[in-house]
Amino acid sequence: MTRVFDDDLNAGFATRAIHAGQRPEPLAGAIMTPVYLTSTYVQEGLGQNKGYEYARGKNPTREALERNVAALEGGRHGFAFGSGMGCLDSIMKLFRSGDHIVCGENVYGGSHRLMERIYGNLGLKVSFVDMRDIGNIERALTPATRMVYCETPTNPMMNLTDLAAVGDLTQAHGYVCVVDNTFATPYFQRPLQYGADIVLHSTTKYLNGHSDMVGGLLVTSREDLAEQLGFIQNAAGAVPGPMDCWLALRGIKTLPLRMRQHDANGRRIAEWLTRQRVATNVYYPGLPSHPQHELACRQMTGFGGMISVDLGDPARARRFVERTKIFALAESLGGVESLIGHPATMTHASVPAAMRQAMGLTDSLVRLSCGIEDTEDLIGDLEQAFGSSG
Ligand SMILES: Cc1ncc(COP(=O)(O)O)c(C=O)c1O
Numbered sequence: 001m002t003r004v005f006d007d008d009l010n011a012g013f014a015t016r017a018i019h020a021g022q023r024p025e026p027l028a029g030a031i032m033t034p035v036y037l038t039s040t041y042v043q044e045g046l047g048q049n050k051g052y053e054y055a056r057g058k059n060p061t062r063e064a065l066e067r068n069v070a071a072l073e074g075g076r077h078g079f080a081f082g083s084g085m086g087c088l089d090s091i092m093k094l095f096r097s098g099d100h101i102v103c104g105e106n107v108y109g110g111s112h113r114l115m116e117r118i119y120g121n122l123g124l125k126v127s128f129v130d131m132r133d134i135g136n137i138e139r140a141l142t143p144a145t146r147m148v149y150c151e152t153p154t155n156p157m158m159n160l161t162d163l164a165a166v167g168d169l170t171q172a173h174g175y176v177c178v179v180d181n182t183f184a185t186p187y188f189q190r191p192l193q194y195g196a197d198i199v200l201h202s203t204t205k206y207l208n209g210h211s212d213m214v215g216g217l218l219v220t221s222r223e224d225l226a227e228q229l230g231f232i233q234n235a236a237g238a239v240p241g242p243m244d245c246w247l248a249l250r251g252i253k254t255l256p257l258r259m260r261q262h263d264a265n266g267r268r269i270a271e272w273l274t275r276q277r278v279a280t281n282v283y284y285p286g287l288p289s290h291p292q293h294e295l296a297c298r299q300m301t302g303f304g305g306m307i308s309v310d311l312g313d314p315a316r317a318r319r320f321v322e323r324t325k326i327f328a329l330a331e332s333l334g335g336v337e338s339l340i341g342h343p344a345t346m347t348h349a350s351v352p353a354a355m356r357q358a359m360g361l362t363d364s365l366v367r368l369s370c371g372i373e374d375t376e377d378l379i380g381d382l383e384q385a386f387g388s389s390g
Contacts, residue, residue, distance in 0.1 A: 001230030002058075002066040004076055013072070013187065014256045021067025022249070033064045035246045057234045061242035065249050066217070069207065072186040072252070073199050075219035077226040079233050080245060084182065084202025085110055086238035087216035089118075091147075091178060091198065093232045094225070097123025100144040104131040104161065106154040106359050107180065108202075109348035115149075117350075130359070131161040132292065134169060141173070151180040152189075153296075155333075156308045156343045156367040157360055158283040160292040163299050167195020176225070182206070182334070187259040188302040197222050198229075205334030206304070208251035209258050213244040258336065261372040262305030268375050269368065269382070270307050278386060281310040281360075305370035306333060308343070311389075314363035317342060319389040321366055326373060326381040333369035338378055341367045 008020035022033045036059050041052040052058050066078030081087045088111055095101070103115060105128040115126045129136040131150050148170050152161040163179065170177035178198045179191035185206045191199050201207055203215040220226050233239060263286075270284035282289075285296035286303030296303060311317045320340075321329050327340040331347060341347060344356060344363045351361070370378060 001226050002063045002070070002078055004067050004070040004078070008067070008071040009074070011071075016068070016071045017255045018253045020071035021064040033061055033246065033249060035242045036060045037242055055242075056237050056239055059239075059242050059245070061245045061249070062240065065203075065245040068249060068252060069186075069201065069203070069217045070219045072255075073181070073192055073219040074186075074190050075192050075199065076221040076223075077219065077230075079218045079226075079229050080203075080240050081216040081218070081233070081238050082240045082244075083214050083238075084108075084180075084200065084204060084216040085114060087200050087202075087218050088114055090218070090229060090232045090236060090238060091149075091200070092119045092124065093236060094176065094228055095119075095124055095146050098125075098144060099146045100125045100127070100142050101147045101149060102127050102129060102137050102140045102145060103149040104151050104154060104159075105129055105355065106157045106159055106361070107149070107151045108155045108182075109343075109350045111149075111151070111180070113350040128355070130159075131166070132159050134162060134165045137166065137169065141175075145173075145175055147176040147178060149178045149180075151183070153183050153285055153306065155183060155347065156283075156306075156365065158285055158290070158306065158308055160285060160295050160299075162295055163189075163191055163194035163196065167191075170197070171195050183304060183306055184300055185255065185259060185304070187256055188263070188304060189300045192219070192221060194299065197225060203248045204332065206259065206262070207255065207334075208248040209255065209335060210247070210251050211332060211335035211337065213240075213247045215240045215244050215248055258372055259302065259304065262370060263302040265370040265372065265375050265378060266303055266305040266307060269370055269378060272379055273307065273309050273382075276386060278311055278316065278389075279309050280312040280364075283308040283310075305368075307368045307370065309366050309368065310360075310362060311364045311366060316389050317364040317366050320385050323385040323388050324381050325384070326377060327368060327385075333367075335369070336372050338371035338373060338381075339369040341369075343367050
């Protein structure tokens with residue numbers, strides 16, 4: 001399993017983003033980590049090798065990425081997977097039939113689908129609760145509970161979970177606490193500091209930031225979990241290819257710069273949206289009107305570029321997402337380019353309609369992933385789309 005280089009942890013965040021896990025390559029001194037396109041490694045004799053035997057187990061490009069993201073999260077071990085869902089799938093393999101999980105009700109639709117429709121069928125029980133209130137987690141606990149899984153901010157309702165409170169609760173009872181940190185990124189929020197055991201990322205999103213690969217990453221500082229995750233990573237084999245690891249490594253080098261601009265655009269656009277007549281609700285933790293703004297200021301150092309807005313009428317929402325020009329209608333988020341989506345029919349279509357309605361994920365909700373283009377251009381684009389959507 002990959003362990004972070006300890007001296008990387010002495011550096012500041014931007015320095016880690018550029019250098020952590022990466023050392024000049026020994027043959028020629030290449031400053032960029034090479035893409036190790038190999039499936040196997042020559043052995044000098046039986047049982048004698050350079051620490052690499054077969055690339056499902058280890059690949060130097062992948063190791064660099066694993067060390068890099070582990071250092072950004074302030075953790076000890078990183079595990080890269082072929083997607084964010086590959087990460088969650090590997091976490092679920094830590095448990096067995098009869099075990100119980102408490103999960104946030106408003107997680108990414110695919111996380112809900114994997115837990116319910118695949119692991120539910122294999123005998124794991126999952127309770128989905130509103131994690132804005134820690135009491136709901138406490139009330140859902142059973143003697144069989146093994147994991148508390150939360151996403152904060154949530155996709156797409158932008159609800160928060162109090163990380164310190166959930167960290168205290170899970171540590172007191174010995175539950176595995178997993179936090180999906182995809183939306184905030186370690187630039188704005190570091191769940192391990194609050195007692196989380198595992199941080200999950202879809203590197204497809206902000207970490208890579210350029211919408212040109214799909215990947216996932218887990219970080220933990222717990223040796224027992226690292227042993228198990230390393231075993232699962234190799235045994236189940238949902239590993240990413242080296243080219244995708246290299247793209248993510250390159251993307252991460254500019255993470256701090258990009259996040260600052262996503263955040264600047266997010267704040268301006270959210271505030272502008274609150275002044276639009278047709279926007280009945282704007283969900284953005286950076287707005288003082290967000291019910292959990294005070295918690296957001298406590299556990300996050302910025303709020304990023306994700307905004308959800310309810311347009312009060314499903315037909316208007318449909319027209320709106322089809323009329324923006326810079327905001328492209330597409331699944332995914334977190335890239336340098338702005339995207340717009342309709343969660344009820346796109347990212348969260350697999351969540352039962354009644355559950356969507358209960359959490360405010362209406363058919364008139366639109367989700368924006370604000371990229372790093374000029375703020376005025378983005379606002380101009382939304383303005384013209386509002387103008388022609390009625
Ligand atoms: C918050 C969150 N977690 C996990 C995932 C899944 O990641 P991937 O698409 O890389 O499997 C997504 C995808 O949209 C997401 O938004």
